Amino acid sequence: MTVLGISAYYHDSAAALVGEHGIVAAAQEERFSRRRHDPSFPGHAVRYCLDEAGARLDDLDVVAYYEQPKLKFRRILATYASVAPRGWTSFRQVVPQWLSWKRRTADTVRERLGELDLGAVPAVECFGHHESHAASAFLPSPYESAAVLCVDGVGEWTTTSIWHGVGNRIEPVTELRFPHSLGLLYSAFTYFCGFKVDSGEYKVMGLAPYGEPRFASTIRDKLVDIKPDGSFRLDTRYFEFLYGQVMTGRRFEELFGGPRREPEGELTQREFDLAASVQQVTEEIMLRLAAFACERTDERRLCLAGGVALNCVANGRIVDTGIVDELWVQPAAGDAGGALGAALLAAGTDRPQVGTGRDAMSGARLGPGYDEHQIQEFVDTKGLPHEYLAADEVAPRVAAELEDGKVVGWFQGRMEFGPRALGSRSILGDARDPAMQSTMNQKIKFRESFRPFAPMVLAEAAEEYFRLGQASPYMLIVAQLTDKQRHEISEAGLRGLDLLQVGRSTIPAVTHVDYSARVQTVSRDDDPRSYELLKEFESRTGCPVLVNTSFNVRGEPIVATPEDAYRCFMRTNIDILVLGDFLLRKSDQPEWSDDEDWRAAIPLD
Structure with a gap:
């Protein structure tokens, strides 16, 4: 079966496409609309998924929606009834939408798909919110069987659920x-x-x-x-x-x-x-x-x-x-991942990844990518000074720039699905540089100084730096630094943000004040290009760790296109932009000007 999954209208709308051989594509609407956590119908994401598969709506067997709207509506009505007359103001704002279209979301989804003019729209099937979460957690995993735990705010009624995944089925246990x-x-x-x-x-x-x-x-x-x-x-x-x-x-x-x-x-x-x-x-x-x-x-x-x-x-x-x-x-553990879970439920496909030791998420790189010709067309059309590198020259050149203290915008391959940048749409820096955290926070990300940065580390070197216990390719596990990497320090009299001033380790830019780090392990199979960059950086410096943060500024979604990346590059103090095999230096670029105060126009998150 070929199934399009959709999450929409509440938080972080997304679309995902599953075919007979597995997951084809998935992306959040925010990356295309440039509206952070965009809750609207994911029309751009739908078009992308279909384009990636070379398909039209006519080619789909079914569209899967990630929750049960009528059940959710009953919960909302029951909640307001239980607290009446309090909540009247909110009731007047919320309920008319439910009476007009939200409770018939399946029909609304069909109407919006029809507006894309991509052929006949198939039937829309609705799945439970937590059922979709559970499917997204277990079905792409590498396990033949596993316990499944889903915890969030609320779906229809469920807020926490336990499931048992076996083979290609998930069975509810309790909630x-x-x-x-x-x-x-x-x-x-x-x-x-x-x-x-x-x-x-x-x-x-x-x-x-x-x-x-x-x-x-x-x-x-x-x-x-x-x-x-x-x-x-x-x-x-x-x-x-x-x-x-x-x-x-x-x-x-x-x-x-x-x-x-x-x-x-x-x-x-x-x-x-x-x-x-x-x-x-x-x-x-x-x-x-x-x-x-x-x-x-x-x-x-x-x-x-x-x-x-x-x-x-x-x-x-x-x-x-x-x-x-x-x-x-699940790397897209929030509502966006529900689109994928619903699609997997409807498709009912086999799980060929089981037994291979790898999951079915393709490293979460399920979004759009841009080949050499598309990037060449972009830089030529815009008249942007650049240097084209042979594929085997990229890692050595960029590693040298990082060693020299440069901050690098790293735009490679297909965009990640989920909230984490994993080496496809990333900003990279030298983890050994004690000034790198403040530089990135205040001059590049334009965000609060207390925010920690994550390390990307060669998988084979991770245990030397972090007490990790298992691979962490999706940057979703925090681990303590090993004793070998820690520095003896005194924090006497320091509290709050003053703790930021203390260099705690050999990699201070990614060491939080409690000696922890949100680790991303990188293997050659996960991401060959980032792996080669880490290897080159290690050969030059002896350190297999880089700062990896998402390629965006505060309040803005992660960049999706070469144009998004260039705009972010020019608006910030990023020194080098690497678009595939194309290297652009800030010092070489024409003067940049914005028509408006773009930072004021972006809502703070």
């Missing part, structure tokens, strides 16, 4: 239901710390090591009752999300010492400690859930999906504690 949600608990603290819900959660995770978990006992005593099996109940009196407007209110403020931090306001020790506290509680729940999932299914392998599966610190704890023998996390 938790709204309003008892780990994702919403974490998002409440995201909101209270002054960050944007559904996109700022990773900031809270990055902020946590700067603080002490002094509020953790309050969270356990007042907000969430955690059971030994990882199940839990929230005390909804402390939250406002049931009413549809905000996440927290007066009771929450009284519990944690005053009003929420205003967005862009000064970060104080309270925010550091709140982040540390909710992160500790989240890890505790995830550890218990993981252990229970493995116990109930009698499995030692675990697959994860759902937005909370992007909490790579919790993932690292699961690996480090030995609860599982192996962990596999």
Whole structure:
């Protein structure tokens, strides 16, 4: 079967295409529309997936949608009814959309596909939100059987679910239901710390090591009752999300010492400690859930999906504690991955990757790529000064530039599916440079100084630098640095962001204040070009590690096209842009000017 999967209308819309031989293509709409976390119908992503397959809508057997709209509508109505008359303002805003089109989303999807004028639209089949997550977690994994754990905010009713994957089937085991949600608990603290819900959660995770978990006992005593099996109940009196407007209110403020931090306001020790506290509680729940999932299914392998599966610190704890023998996390673990999961469910294809030791995600490189002729046409049409390199010259030349302290925009092959840049749409730097973190944060990414950067490391050298325990090709596991790489330091009297000033290791640009790093292991099979670059850098410096961050600036999606990459290159202090085999130096480029204040036009995430 050939199936198009779609997630749309809530957060991070995406499309994915699955054919008889496996996953063909997948991409988020934001990469094409340039609107971060774009929730609209993924028309551009659909066109891309069909183009990649050389197909039209006529060639599809079915379109798979990633959740059950009518069931979700019943949950929304039931929630408003349970809290009435509070929530009336939100009710008036939300329910008309559901009455007009959202509850018949399958028909809406068919209508929007028809507007693409790509042939007759096949039937649209709807799958459960967590069922789609579970399929995206297990079916592309390399395992014949595994426990599957899905944790997010909420789908239709389910917020947490455990499944058993065997062969090409997933069977439900147990679930938790709204309003008892780990994702919403974490998002409440995201909101209270002054960050944007559904996109700022990773900031809270990055902020946590700067603080002490002094509020953790309050969270356990007042907000969430955690059971030994990882199940839990929230005390909804402390939250406002049931009413549809905000996440927290007066009771929450009284519990944690005053009003929420205003967005862009000064970060104080309270925010550091709140982040540390909710992160500790989240890890505790995830550890218990993981252990229970493995116990109930009698499995030692675990697959994860759902937005909370992007909490790579919790993932690292699961690996480090030995609860599982192996962990596999869907690289597009959030709602975008639901499009892929729904497509895989509808396609019902075999899983030829099982037994090979590799998954079916093609390194998550499922987005559009640009060949030599397309890049040549771009630089020639724009009249951009460039140097064309033979394929075997790229890695040595770029490694030399990195050794010299240059920051490199690295645009290679097919774009990644999911929130992580994995060497296709990346900004690279020297991990040994103690100034690299601040340079990238403030002069290139234009983001908060506390945000850590991730290392990409040769897979065969990873254990020399990180206490990892398994491969981490998708940058979804946090690990501690080995003792060999750490420096003896004194942090006496230092708190909060002052901790940033201390050089902790041989690779300070990717070492967080608690000696951790969000690791990406790179093998030759994963990504031959990035692997060769790391090998060249190692041969020149003795270090097999580079800084790898996504090729974008704060508030903007990761770049998709050569034009996107060039625009980001010219708007920032990136020194070198490498588009395939084409090398462009900032100093050689014509003067750049924007027609508008582009940074002001991009909403902060």
